[in-house]
Amino acid sequence: MRWQIFEDGVVREFYPxxxxxxxxxxxxxxxxxxxxxxxxxxxxxxxxxxTGLLSNRSIAYGIAKACKREGAELAFTYVGxxxxxxxxxxxxxxxxxxxxxxxxxxxxxxxxxxTSLKEHWDSLDGLVHSIGFAPREAIAGDFLDGLSRESxxxxxxxxxxxxxxxxxxxxxxxxxxASILTLTYLGAERAIPNYNTMGVAKAAxxxxxxxxxxxxxxxxxxxxGISAGPIKTLAASGIKGFGKILDFVEQSAPLKRNVTIEQVxxxxxxxxxxxxxxxxxxxxxxxxxxxxxxxxxxGGEGE
Numbered sequence: 001m002r003w004q005i006f007e008d009g010v011v012r013e014f015y016p017x018x019x020x021x022x023x024x025x026x027x028x029x030x031x032x033x034x035x036x037x038x039x040x041x042x043x044x045x046x047x048x049x050x051t052g053l054l055s056n057r058s059i060a061y062g063i064a065k066a067c068k069r070e071g072a073e074l075a076f077t078y079v080g081x082x083x084x085x086x087x088x089x090x091x092x093x094x095x096x097x098x099x100x101x102x103x104x105x106x107x108x109x110x111x112x113x114x115t116s117l118k119e120h121w122d123s124l125d126g127l128v129h130s131i132g133f134a135p136r137e138a139i140a141g142d143f144l145d146g147l148s149r150e151s152x153x154x155x156x157x158x159x160x161x162x163x164x165x166x167x168x169x170x171x172x173x174x175x176x177x178a179s180i181l182t183l184t185y186l187g188a189e190r191a192i193p194n195y196n197t198m199g200v201a202k203a204a205x206x207x208x209x210x211x212x213x214x215x216x217x218x219x220x221x222x223x224x225g226i227s228a229g230p231i232k233t234l235a236a237s238g239i240k241g242f243g244k245i246l247d248f249v250e251q252s253a254p255l256k257r258n259v260t261i262e263q264v265x266x267x268x269x270x271x272x273x274x275x276x277x278x279x280x281x282x283x284x285x286x287x288x289x290x291x292x293x294x295x296x297x298x299g300g301e302g303e
Contacts, residue, residue, distance in 0.1 A: 041070030052130030062261030104162035213281035229287030
């Protein structure tokens, strides 16, 4: 038998020894027995709520996969009855029956989500916000041509406001070392062709990460974001010229490739875990290094 030790947020193994090797020393009182062949992930026992899962190409799916692999219990949300069966199937894939309706444009549904969740879990260790939407005309062509008060409002309501709104409603359930995570994109920092109003909304979302981190930090709750590279998701398919963006990143990023939902999922699982206990108010770029390349070009202009 060996022992898995949790001390000051550090996970390591302890092998009791004795001078004659026949009578091992007793394990520390705070150690948990870990039998040979048993795997214990770094999210073991954590309860995590994921929003925004739509398909097996969703970034939320990659995060769910990584979290489940590391031992987390998962719950999911869906928007509209037409998605209920689909999300229920995904939840079952991850060993969960916890599926709840939640349209983040409706405060009553946000409150009802956590009322329902509390019937199953007494606390929440992680919250994943993977939600973004802007009307089609607001994410194509010239920024001003597609600009309207209504499209601007909708993009910010769904893509930005929903994050602190969910965090506020979740607050009574959050454990003392909980982690909250959102997904953003480089269009919050730079003007990306066609991203337009969504980029402005993502900038507001990233600012919310910092303000939430301050608001919840005294309670031990961490708040971070992942700025993922472009990935062929259902949401991305609505952005005009998205294929060209994928090609450009693959050519220009230091790693010469686009990222996958699995890579973003691994980063998400890390930020949700105690391994990242010293990290909050951060936007982690998972984009093959593309964000660090001046002008988006890895080499000289003629290369």
